[in-house]
Amino acid sequence: MKARVKFALWVAVLYVAALGAAAALGVVLGAGQPAEDREALLRMLAERAPALVFVAAFLLFVCIGAVKWLFARYVTAVRALAEQTRVVVEANQALRVSTEGAREVAEAAAAINRLAEAHHALRRDFEQRTRESGAQLGEERNRLAALMSELSEGVLVCNAEGRILLYNEQARALFGAGRGTAAAALVGLGRSVFTLVDRDQIAHAMEKLQTLVDAGELPPITRFVAATAAGRLLRVRAAPFVDSGGAAAGVVLALEDVTGLLGQEATRRKLLQALAADARAPVANIRAAAENLASFPDMATERRARFVDIVASESQVLTRTLNEALRDYADALKANLRLEDMRVLDLLGVARQRIEATLGVATRLVDVDEALWVRVDSFAFVQALAFLGARLRDDFGVRALSLSARSDGKLIELDLGWTGANVVNDALSAWESVPMQIGPEASPLSVRDVLDRHGGEVWVKAAGAGEASFRFLIPAAEVAPAPLRAPAAPTESRPEYYDFDLFRSSGTATAQQERKLVEITYTAFDTETTGLEPSAGDEIISIGAVRIVNGRMLKNEVFEQLVDPRRPLNRESTRIHGIEARALEGQPAIEQVLPLFHRFCEDTVLVGHNAAFDMRFLELKEASAGIRFAQPVLDTLLLSAAVHPAHQDHRLESIAERLGVRLIGRHTALGDALLTGEIFLKLIPLLAERGVITLRQALQASRETYYARLQY
Amino acid sequence: MARKVLIADDEQNIVISLEFLLKREGFEVLVAADGEAALQMIAEHHPDLVLLDVMMPKRNGYEVCQRMRERPDWRGIKIIMLSAKGRDVEVSKGVSLGADLYVTKPFSNAELVAQINALLAAA
DSSP, rough: OOOOHHHHHHHHHHHHHHHHHHHHHHHHHTTTHHHHHHHHHHHHHHTHHHHHHHHHHHHHHHHHHHHHHHIIIIIIIIHHHHHHHHHHHHHHOOOOOOOSOOOOHHHHHHHHHHHHHHHHHHHHHHHHHHHHHEEEEEHHHHHHHHHHHHOEEEEEEETTTTTTEEOOHHHHHHOOOOTTTHHHHHHHHHHGGGGGSSSSHHHHHHHHHHHHHTTOOOOOOEEEEEOOOSSSSEEEEEEEOOOOOOOOEEEEEEEEOOOOHHHHHHHHHHHHHHHHHHHHHHHHHHHHHHHHHOTTTTTTTTHHHHHHHHHHHHHHHHHHHHOOOOOOHHTOOOOOOEEEEEHHHHHEEEHHHHHHHHHHHEEEEEETTOOOOEEOOOOHHHHHHHHHHHHHHHHOOOOOOEEEEOSSSSEEEEEEEESOOOOOHHHHHHHHSSEEEETEEEEEEHHHHHHHHHHHOOOOOOOOTHHHEEEEEEOOSSSSOOOOOOOOOOOSSGGGGGGGGGGGGGGGOOOOOSBBBGGGOOOEEEEESSSSOGGGGGOOOEEEEEEETTEEEEEEEEEEEEEBSSSOHHHHHHEEEEEEEEHTTTBOOOOOHHHHHHHHHSSSEETTTTHHHHHHHHHHHHHHTOOOOSSSSEHHHHHHHHHHHOOOOOOOOHHHHHOOOOOSSSTTTHHHHHHHHHHHHHHHHHHOOOOOOBBBHHHHHHSSSSGGGGGO | OOOOEEEESSSSHHHHHHHHHHHHOEEEEEEESHHHHHHHHHHHHHOOOEEEEESOOOOOOOOHHHHHHHOOTTTSSSEEEEEEEOOOOHHHHHHHOSSSSSEEEEEOOHHHHHHHHHHHOOO
């Protein structure tokens, strides 16, 4: 029953009882009297009617006063007691309840406080023991963290879905570059690695690793080169890790910046190729003409003049060729070179899997030398093999392919063979030059591009008896790297350093709305603005945000960016946020900042305090920034009101005090975002106690609070 | 009787030199400026040897070479591929497709003549 209704009912009951008692007294007094006396009494009462009405009204006030006194001392006080007790149990163990109610209620409060004290002590003891038992684990983790930070390589550890479980600062630095904290923040716990490294490349590496694991290779490691968004080239070493059950659980990526290295190699190679291709012809022409001039001094004058002319004009062509080659390629640092040394056997293994899985064509390995290594962009090369396989299947009905490889030391001969179909070089020439397409999968490259990248060639080789093959010729790896045979560490011992358990369940395909609040990844955020009215031209001047993953606020995964509002600041707002106009000069405009923020909070639920206000600012800029914030938004103001309906004050400071959250760095966007995040984490168990477990329930509860009906 | 040599190359400046050189060496010289023309000339004149440039319009040198080796009656015709592309893979491709010799530009006139004579003498 609502408090107000209960109050009214109590007053009504008391009042009716008092009036009833007066009326009954009158009836009892009148019953024994003679008729004239009764009439005299009634007359007397009628004459004094105004006084009686006054007495009745006075009685009502007395009733209300009495009920109010009782209510405050017993009902309200007990309710407040219950609410405070809930806070003690769920959020702030150190809080003690207090009451202004009756002595009995105060006694109950004292009893509750004694219970809270005992509970708190028990809890402290329990935590102490947990800490002790966790200390060793923590130490091991610290050792790992120290080890990781000592490495010169960047390290990323991802689960099978590509979510980052662990990273070090070097990895962040490698993917950062340029846009400051915002870009570096894309490396973060729970974030997708696919926003950093091409999804196909990782999938390809996983396939390769599976091949190695199946082959019993120890340790199974594969390498590839990936380009970052900032244009760096990273050499990536990938190794699988297994969970305690021995199943593949994810992949460890070790990253090394090779931008300079490969860039130089590419430039050198291109320069040489350009010179070889373009300079040989004019030199040949000059040489042939000059040798004729020298060998046959008796030739006719016009013919001599013709040869001299050739020498002169071809010298000019050669000069031009050399200059162009030097100009065009001196600064050509193209990021498309992904050649890595790889065992031919592994390459063909991956190719077989790929061809069988995507084409449904049977394959077999014939006569492959295990010791062969090749320098190859395995992803592109396997794609080329699969593409030619697809063409053979579709145009010539080839249903079985063989793969073989041998070498004369410098070059690798790799044959993709078939039986029965008469395929001529013309068909190959046509297939070579079109962009590769295998089913729905399209590549911008042609087989010719892939071969050029490898410095390779291909032609049709007939072997007689209806057997034929595509003969690929590609350079062997310069140094066949000795396979690493590290002392085989027991695989079970590896994962215990990592705290990966939290991420095991992230693969569940529960609809987002039905996900539990404790499991969701959030971005707690706040904005500072020039004023309160976005529709009247007020602008955002600062955005701060922090990620919350698995119930933990990640204080080093933050977003903090000042924004040039392109309008003057007024003095009152500067008093609140303390940002001077000078600090905003030269900062990026909101159209540049919002896409970065959008990326930062991708796939998360937004959490803000009085979020409707911030969201209006963001939404007004969505069109001009070319993005949309479509994710759900939770508001700590509304959630606090849902948890503590009796409290009227839901300002950030007040909630913080109520929940025992320390106030630091107020009124900077990041400071408020951190505060909001911490408060939100405290609210989750309080919500759970009220049956608000899932995101859908939290949104529902927010809508139902009084504050939600206010319009901003 | 003079031996017949076909020069198949689209670059005038090398054709002039080769034509002059080979005529001086006593060969009967034919010239074709693209792959199609080369195959036609071979069919009409049945030369003893073809100097085949790799980069030619219509049909490149590899294709002409392969066509020639598909015809049994042309088996005896010697093929020297001339190319500005001198990488190992290209040389291997030329030889695999049936060229007798793959000469990388630039080359020495005297050596080329010696190689032509050697090939024709072996026939």
